[in-house]
Amino acid sequence: MSAADARAMRPALRLAPADPQADAALLERLCDWSRRYTPLAAPDAPCGLLLDITGASHLFGGEAAMCGDVLERLRRQGFAARAAIAPGPALARALARFAPQILPPAATQAQIDAIAGALPIAALGLADDAPALRAGLARIGDFLSRPRAPLAARFGKEALARLDALTCRRRDPVTPRFEAADFMVERRFPEGLTAQDAIEAALTALCADLCHLLERHGLGARRLAAAFFRVDGAVKHLRVGASRPLREPARLASLLRERLAVLAEDGLDTGCGFDVLRLEASQTQPLDSAAAGFFEPPSGEAFEDMLDRLAARLGPERVLRLSPQAAHVPELAVTAVPARAAPAAPWPQEEETPPRPLRLFETPEPVEALALAPDGPPMRFRWRRALHETANWEGPERIAPQWWTDFSAATRDYFHVEDKEGRRFWLFRDGLYDSETPHPRWFLHGLW
Amino acid sequence: MARGGFSERLGFLRRRIAALEGVGAGQILRPEAAAGDPLQPGPLSEILPAAPRDAPVAAALAFALAARALEARPGAALAWIVEDMSAREIGLPYGRGLAAAGLDPSRLALIRTRRPRETFEAMEEALRSRAGAVVAESWETPGRYDLLASRRLLLAARRGGGVGLLVLPRAAGAAQRFSTAAEARFEAAAAPPQQSGGWPCDHPVFRLRIVKNRAAPGASADPNVWRDVAFDPQTRSFHALSRRPSAASADRPAAEARRA
Numbered sequence: 001m002s003a004a005d006a007r008a009m010r011p012a013l014r015l016a017p018a019d020p021q022a023d024a025a026l027l028e029r030l031c032d033w034s035r036r037y038t039p040l041a042a043p044d045a046p047c048g049l050l051l052d053i054t055g056a057s058h059l060f061g062g063e064a065a066m067c068g069d070v071l072e073r074l075r076r077q078g079f080a081a082r083a084a085i086a087p088g089p090a091l092a093r094a095l096a097r098f099a100p101q102i103l104p105p106a107a108t109q110a111q112i113d114a115i116a117g118a119l120p121i122a123a124l125g126l127a128d129d130a131p132a133l134r135a136g137l138a139r140i141g142d143f144l145s146r147p148r149a150p151l152a153a154r155f156g157k158e159a160l161a162r163l164d165a166l167t168c169r170r171r172d173p174v175t176p177r178f179e180a181a182d183f184m185v186e187r188r189f190p191e192g193l194t195a196q197d198a199i200e201a202a203l204t205a206l207c208a209d210l211c212h213l214l215e216r217h218g219l220g221a222r223r224l225a226a227a228f229f230r231v232d233g234a235v236k237h238l239r240v241g242a243s244r245p246l247r248e249p250a251r252l253a254s255l256l257r258e259r260l261a262v263l264a265e266d267g268l269d270t271g272c273g274f275d276v277l278r279l280e281a282s283q284t285q286p287l288d289s290a291a292a293g294f295f296e297p298p299s300g301e302a303f304e305d306m307l308d309r310l311a312a313r314l315g316p317e318r319v320l321r322l323s324p325q326a327a328h329v330p331e332l333a334v335t336a337v338p339a340r341a342a343p344a345a346p347w348p349q350e351e352e353t354p355p356r357p358l359r360l361f362e363t364p365e366p367v368e369a370l371a372l373a374p375d376g377p378p379m380r381f382r383w384r385r386a387l388h389e390t391a392n393w394e395g396p397e398r399i400a401p402q403w404w405t406d407f408s409a410a411t412r413d414y415f416h417v418e419d420k421e422g423r424r425f426w427l428f429r430d431g432l433y434d435s436e437t438p439h440p441r442w443f444l445h446g447l448w
Numbered sequence: 449m450a451r452g453g454f455s456e457r458l459g460f461l462r463r464r465i466a467a468l469e470g471v472g473a474g475q476i477l478r479p480e481a482a483a484g485d486p487l488q489p490g491p492l493s494e495i496l497p498a499a500p501r502d503a504p505v506a507a508a509l510a511f512a513l514a515a516r517a518l519e520a521r522p523g524a525a526l527a528w529i530v531e532d533m534s535a536r537e538i539g540l541p542y543g544r545g546l547a548a549a550g551l552d553p554s555r556l557a558l559i560r561t562r563r564p565r566e567t568f569e570a571m572e573e574a575l576r577s578r579a580g581a582v583v584a585e586s587w588e589t590p591g592r593y594d595l596l597a598s599r600r601l602l603l604a605a606r607r608g609g610g611v612g613l614l615v616l617p618r619a620a621g622a623a624q625r626f627s628t629a630a631e632a633r634f635e636a637a638a639a640p641p642q643q644s645g646g647w648p649c650d651h652p653v654f655r656l657r658i659v660k661n662r663a664a665p666g667a668s669a670d671p672n673v674w675r676d677v678a679f680d681p682q683t684r685s686f687h688a689l690s691r692r693p694s695a696a697s698a699d700r701p702a703a704e705a706r707r708a
Contacts, residue, residue: 303525306577307557310570320558322543334543339557346554347547355650356548358508359539386501391641394648416648422638422655423501446545447504447538448652 023047030079031177032235035227036276037070039180048096050089052174057085063102077233088168091116094123109167116167117141124162131155140166181225181280183217185209192231192273196260199228199274203256206279207249220245220287222340226256228268229276236268241316242308243340244301245285251305258312307339316340324348328399330360330414330445354397355416357426357446364443367427374433374440377415381427383444388419399428410436414445424448487677487686489513490631490663491605492598492612496619498637503617504538507585508549508652509636510613511541512679512686514581515551517611519684524580524610526551529559529570533587537617549652550681555580564588568597571612575604581611590619590626598628623659624671633659639676639689652679653689 007013023046031043037060040052053066060066067083074081084095085102091112095101098119103112116123119140121132132155137143143151143163152160164170185206193199203226214221222245226238240255260268311319320336324347327333369378377393394416401409410431417425426446431437493513497506514526528541543553559574561567564586571584582605586593593616605612619626623635639655641647657674676689 302577303579306573318560322553353548356545358545359504360542361539392647418641422640
């Protein structure tokens, strides 16, 4: 139907341009929100959500109460929704679209067939309904009452697979949008938390619960994810990591507090309050239970804990360790990796190394240099508007580019240069004069 | 309390204050307390460049002092705090260069901060966590870094037992004009090239003066005397320089190294 026809039928119609990306984003946000009921939630494009509530419905007072709660909250957020609960995901999806009802989990196959049979052909979700309609099959029940082999020959194996899924003979698992963590604790607050210290106290209690859970399995948490579900449907996430597995509630809580303190400045927008707080350990490692610490941890551990706290406060990409790489290009010979990702690996002992500066610029700075010979050292150069005259120089050290990855990079000739005041620079000429470029440029890469 | 308890109270208070100040029998003996060495960094030292262009030399001196402090504390780690401004002005510490200059980079943790306030907070945390040495480069103006901030850092360093080295490139040339609670202050400049020999040079070389050093009371250091020192990466010690040591020409044929 075109927009003009629709307007003709209903003159007071409101039209808005379609924005499928915004719709998808909205669906993902709703999927996030629906994780307050179960971590196994997946969006069901274009306008549905699929939740696996096996074993979770009793927490909400039964399936009917849970269904009513979901619909009520969605209605408060401004959505008109229909919901259905069924033993299998395909059936639940079809029922929600065509005949919303709640099927008990103990329904027999005959009951399921009866209910599924009443659904129209569109519930199968076939790419093309026309062949089935031409054959005179209007309801799922028509499919069910016929032998399977001719159906497979006529409509394909996929149609039969979908039929089996619809009648719960074959259950495909729900692929959740976020993997459910193995260790998860949550608390619900009927009144909603708004105060910062109330949130911190709740997080501390959650850390204690999580540590009990981890202790039973002999594991420690390396990465934590906290999810805050707001009463009006928004969800906030907090992630922290540690460089070694932790199982002490105080340490975990302090990491979360650091991250919370950083966010509080920008705004962990509490709005009307959070009513569900969930904490999960998204990455765990085995941790033997050593004797509970009567002594202070050895200094190595205190240092690592300090690095974790600073990473929680400043961001994990700001607390780094230097890791040697097998590359001859200077800027790739050392990479800075986040401290919690890699343990401190020992550096290789190299006996004879060419000179390397103590400081290296992230991007080489261009300088204007004057050299007597096209492939000779710079006699004087201007860097940041200051002129330096060369007193001593050492070089050239020729470093070829990584020709296997970068076709257009040029060979560099590095010079260790000392100027008349005693300052030392590491300059390079980018490109060979004859073979690569007629006007090679000079750069400053490092300082001593 | 009775009148007779007055002197006891005084004595008690004196002992408490002495314990807080770290003087007396309870003092931690610093491993590198070699008598008479004026280059003792103490719990907190400031390193200033003589001119703004000497900022990398000041950072190199801080590195040398930290490497020597780590030598005396096996197993301890070094925390190097670099502000974004410092990375833009003089670059980031380069692992291969640090390895060549005598530090095992696996003992190093690099912390990048955005603002001077973050730098000081990170330095305080690092000092309290019993790091062997903490080097911080902050582009903070000397007006804002005052007695209060330096006292906090000093107390944190005393508690942790490590060495704190703060490089302040914005205070270039103002070495004697602002007062803080740091126990030592060094001013570093580039050592001028020598007339003969001394090149190629792979040791860090400095021209420095000791503006104040309360941590090494045994050594008398005239704050106006500039001295040339070199840092030996092998032994991780300083020695005075009359002639610069020239590097062994391994893989450097004599014909390659020239003097202009």
